[in-house]
Amino acid sequence: xxxxxxxxxxxxxxxxxxxxxxxxxxxxxxxxxxxxxxxxxxxxxxxxxxxxxxxxxxxxxxxxxxxxxxxxxxxxxxxxxxxxxxxxxxxxxxxxxxxxxxxxxxxxxxxxxxxxxxxxxxxxxxxxxxxxxxxxxxxxxxxxxxxxxxxxxxxxxxxxxxxxxxxxxxxxxxxxxxxxxxxxxxxxxxxxxxxxxxxxxxxxxxxxxxxxxxxxxxxxxxxxxxxxxxxxxxxxxxxxxxxxxxxxxxxxxxxxxxxxxxxxxxxxxxxxxxxxxxxxxxxxxxxxxxxxxxxxxxxxxxxxxxxxxxxxxxxxxxxxxxxxxxxxxxxxxxxxxxxxxxxxxxxxxxxxxxxxxxxxxxxxxxxxxxxxxxxxxxxxxxxxxxxxxxxxxxxxxxxxxxxxxxxxxxxxxxxxxxxxxxxxxxxxxxxxxxxxxxxxxxxxxxxxxxxxxxxxxxxxxxxxxxxxxxxxxxxxxxxxxxxxxxxxxxxxxxxxxxxxxxxxxxxxxxxxxxxxxxxxxxxxxxxxxxxxxxxxxxxxxxxxxxxxxxxxxxxxxxxxxxxxxxxxxxxxxxxxxxxxxxxxxxxxxxxxxxxxxxxxx
Amino acid sequence: xxxxxxxxxxxxxxxxxxxxxxxxxxxxxxxxxxxxxxxxxxxxxxxxxxxxxxxxxxxxxxxxxxxxxxxxxxxxxxxxxxxxxxxxxxxxxxxxxxxxxxxxxxxxxxxxxxxxxxxxxxxxxxxxxxxxxxxxxxxxxxxxxxxxxxxxxxxxxxxxxxxxxxxxxxxxxxxxxxxxxxxxxxxxxxxxxxxxxxxxxxxxxxxxxxxxxxxxxxxxxxxxxxxxxxxxxxxxxxxxxxxxx
Numbered sequence: 001x002x003x004x005x006x007x008x009x010x011x012x013x014x015x016x017x018x019x020x021x022x023x024x025x026x027x028x029x030x031x032x033x034x035x036x037x038x039x040x041x042x043x044x045x046x047x048x049x050x051x052x053x054x055x056x057x058x059x060x061x062x063x064x065x066x067x068x069x070x071x072x073x074x075x076x077x078x079x080x081x082x083x084x085x086x087x088x089x090x091x092x093x094x095x096x097x098x099x100x101x102x103x104x105x106x107x108x109x110x111x112x113x114x115x116x117x118x119x120x121x122x123x124x125x126x127x128x129x130x131x132x133x134x135x136x137x138x139x140x141x142x143x144x145x146x147x148x149x150x151x152x153x154x155x156x157x158x159x160x161x162x163x164x165x166x167x168x169x170x171x172x173x174x175x176x177x178x179x180x181x182x183x184x185x186x187x188x189x190x191x192x193x194x195x196x197x198x199x200x201x202x203x204x205x206x207x208x209x210x211x212x213x214x215x216x217x218x219x220x221x222x223x224x225x226x227x228x229x230x231x232x233x234x235x236x237x238x239x240x241x242x243x244x245x246x247x248x249x250x251x252x253x254x255x256x257x258x259x260x261x262x263x264x265x266x267x268x269x270x271x272x273x274x275x276x277x278x279x280x281x282x283x284x285x286x287x288x289x290x291x292x293x294x295x296x297x298x299x300x301x302x303x304x305x306x307x308x309x310x311x312x313x314x315x316x317x318x319x320x321x322x323x324x325x326x327x328x329x330x331x332x333x334x335x336x337x338x339x340x341x342x343x344x345x346x347x348x349x350x351x352x353x354x355x356x357x358x359x360x361x362x363x364x365x366x367x368x369x370x371x372x373x374x375x376x377x378x379x380x381x382x383x384x385x386x387x388x389x390x391x392x393x394x395x396x397x398x399x400x401x402x403x404x405x406x407x408x409x410x411x412x413x414x415x416x417x418x419x420x421x422x423x424x425x426x427x428x429x430x431x432x433x434x435x436x437x438x439x440x441x442x443x444x445x446x447x448x449x450x451x452x453x454x455x456x457x458x459x460x461x462x463x464x465x466x467x468x469x470x471x472x473x474x475x476x477x478x479x480x481x482x483x484x485x486x487x488x489x490x491x492x493x494x495x496x497x498x499x500x501x502x503x504x505x506x507x508x509x510x511x512x513x514x515x516x517x518x519x520x521x522x523x524x525x526x527x528x529x530x531x532x533x534x535x536x537x538x539x540x541x542x543x544x545x546x547x548x549x550x551x552x553x554x555x556x557x558x559x560x561x562x563x564x565x566x567x568x569x570x571x572x573x574x575x576x577x578x579x580x581x582x583x584x585x586x587x588x589x590x591x592x593x594x595x596x597x598x599x600x601x
Numbered sequence: 602x603x604x605x606x607x608x609x610x611x612x613x614x615x616x617x618x619x620x621x622x623x624x625x626x627x628x629x630x631x632x633x634x635x636x637x638x639x640x641x642x643x644x645x646x647x648x649x650x651x652x653x654x655x656x657x658x659x660x661x662x663x664x665x666x667x668x669x670x671x672x673x674x675x676x677x678x679x680x681x682x683x684x685x686x687x688x689x690x691x692x693x694x695x696x697x698x699x700x701x702x703x704x705x706x707x708x709x710x711x712x713x714x715x716x717x718x719x720x721x722x723x724x725x726x727x728x729x730x731x732x733x734x735x736x737x738x739x740x741x742x743x744x745x746x747x748x749x750x751x752x753x754x755x756x757x758x759x760x761x762x763x764x765x766x767x768x769x770x771x772x773x774x775x776x777x778x779x780x781x782x783x784x785x786x787x788x789x790x791x792x793x794x795x796x797x798x799x800x801x802x803x804x805x806x807x808x809x810x811x812x813x814x815x816x817x818x819x820x821x822x823x824x825x826x827x828x829x830x831x832x833x834x835x836x837x838x839x840x841x842x843x844x845x846x
Binding site: 129211250263283 | 628654789
């Protein structure tokens with residue numbers, strides 16, 4: 001049996017339209033909406049689950065901001081909502097830590113990893129490279145259902161008597177390893193670890209699918225350098241995930257053993273409540289290494305897909321080719337490689353050897369180079385473009401703004417000497433919220449507004465979208481900019497109440513202001529949610545196949561593509577996806593053969 | 602085969618085909634194995650950092666010197682060598698199964714898959730015996746001036762320094778990280794072997810039901826084989842780190 005015959009047995013390329021078309025007619029509700037194997041439906045499942053998580057995670061931040069902004073007030077409705085965690089309308093300190101921990105966990109993993117990559121990798125990869133579906137639709141479905149199970153386990157931890165995990169989203173031992181250490185380190189922590197293990201399986205199944213689809217299933221003519229930058233970004237994201245999440249899995253398994261089997265991987269010489277523990281010889285720093293080996297690539301897992309989508313949306317709406325395509329691909333690659341080599345910059349003050357630290361400083365600061373290349377390329381793409389300020393485009397520009405503001409403070413933090421002062425202060429809260437939190441969300445919103453017509457065959461409401469954009473952009477700066485000052489003044493993160501600290505009393509007004517704005521911004525996000533769900537059913541219908549005048553393949557499918565995406569043959573590709581404003585034409589689709597007298601790009 | 606035209610090199614990446622000439626399934630398996638290698642890598646590196654931060658570590662020749670039905674005879678590493686040999690033999694039978702699959706020889710595939718599964722089960726049984734022996738085997742340990750009887754567990758390590766006590770040589774408690782890492786990592790590897798046995802059994806059933814014959818190729822056997830060889834390779838590292846060093 002030759003290799004060729006096996007390859008021909010696979011459904012790519014040879015799986016022709018008549019089949020692909022037929023079987024979706026007799027799909028039942030269960031196979032179409034629940035256990036769907038269609039990449040587009042799976043993407044919507046990830047998206048919807050992600051939106052629900054984002055509302056929960058966002059609400060948590062509003063609740064703990066109430067405590068930080070109004071430390072002397074009580075909110076009786078909080079007791080109705082949270083019961084014994086907010087007796088008399090005052091947030092319980094233990095539960096405050098749970099809220100902070102769950103806010104981080106939910107937003108980082110469940111929203112900005114699964115919600116972002118899960119949605120757009122599933123939706124865009126087959127559509128933009130010209131494939132009928134993912135390499136393995138079945139594993140793709142499993143990927144969602146592992147994510148769903150992980151979500152259910154994490155959600156259930158919110159309802160246990162002792163509360164969810166409360167050791168911070170980085171769950172450093174020994175706090176997280178010892179049930180006696182805090183309420184949140186009891187069953188809530190076990191549920192957190194189990195949920196994350198399931199989540200890692202989900203990311204792995206998804207990532208393997210994304211990689212093999214992109215490598216193996218590109219349509220004829222779609223060479224790697226003719227792929228839209230979204231696909232490049234999602235490709236590198238998947239590689240990052242496949243190689244870094246397993247290390248977190250190892251770390252989580254060892255932590256579970258320490259918690260439940262009496263091992264001493266991370267524990268040594270501990271006295272708790274006057275009792276000496278028998279654990280000996282372990283190292284909490286070991287956990288930090290294992291955690292940050294994932295934890296750092298994780299921030300790129302969040303921001304790379306956003307970068308890819310922003311590049312794409314920016315070129316389309318500037319009606320100009322993306323500036324420096326190969327430089328964009330190269331810088332994505334550089335960021336991906338460096339992502340694995342900088343994890344210890346999160347550990348400068350952990351007792352890490354300062355000599356070793358200096359290497360991590362160097363490698364960390366090196367990331368500024370590819371990041372700056374990307375920023376300049378986005379700005380030069382905008383330069384003298386014929387810009388259309390669609391909501392997607394506004395969010396893409398907003399992303400660049402956030403990435404610059406948050407990236408610059410990264411240069412401060414990457415220096416191990418400065419980090420001694422700045423670590424674990426509000427400066428770092430401001431830095432990572434702007435550069436990966438808000439920026440990640442901006443990329444996600446840009447993608448949603450832009451591809452919503454392809455997803456649902458309808459448009460979202462523009463007026464609501466513009467309100468959403470401006471409130472979010474201005475609000476995000478109003479929330480996080482002042483935090484830089486607080487952090488420079490040494491105000492530590494994760495504290496429950498600053499009013500008893502003489503040195504931070506002066507920030508009471510600023511904290512109140514931040515809390516006030518965060519409530520408004522949260523409300524603006526609800527506006528988005530309303531717009532999103534309303535538009536799915538009642539939005540203005542899309543009437544043309546290619547509403548944005550884009551070149552890439554997803555806009556050659558029917559307005560509401562069925563399972564299999566294209567009705568006839570999969571189109572062949574003859575050019576890169578950025579032929580905008582070329583030879584006097586507004587745009588030239590990828591499917592158009594290169595003309596005889598066409599100029600070279 | 603002889604008539605297959607060699608594609609010019611530049612055509613490999615232009616789409617419409619797999620650039621590596623492999624199916625998506627094999628590609629996924631390779632990436633999965635890379636990912637899994639990181640999991641084991643993280644475990645073994647953790648083990649290394651903790652082990653070499655200790656002043657003393659148990660001598661494997663001393664810990665692993667038992668053999669079933671051999672009583673107290675000192676046979677250092679004999680049993681684990683047999684375990685390793687069994688696992689490597691099962692890899693050989695796996696290769697033969699894949700080879701039989703290439704020749705569309707269903708009977709051959711069935712035969713060698715049975716041998717491979719038996720090899721996996723034998724390895725797991727050996728591991729079960731070794732674990733039981735370590736956990737239940739009882740050793741004199743000098744703790745706070747009195748003799749106690751300990752097995753090797755995740756919380757107790759009876760393989761510390763030897764000291765003279767009442768005229769005899771007695772061990773003191775050793776670093777407790779030993780048990781955690783030993784059981785943790787060999788257990789995780791054993792879990793992989795177990796999964797491999799399950800996968801191989803499913804493959805055997807599918808072969809018997811002639812699924813692959815009807816499909817016209819035995820690629821699933823190849824993919825199971827990739828996994829099995831990987832598990833074997835990981836054992837080589839585990840063996841090196843726990844038994845030889």
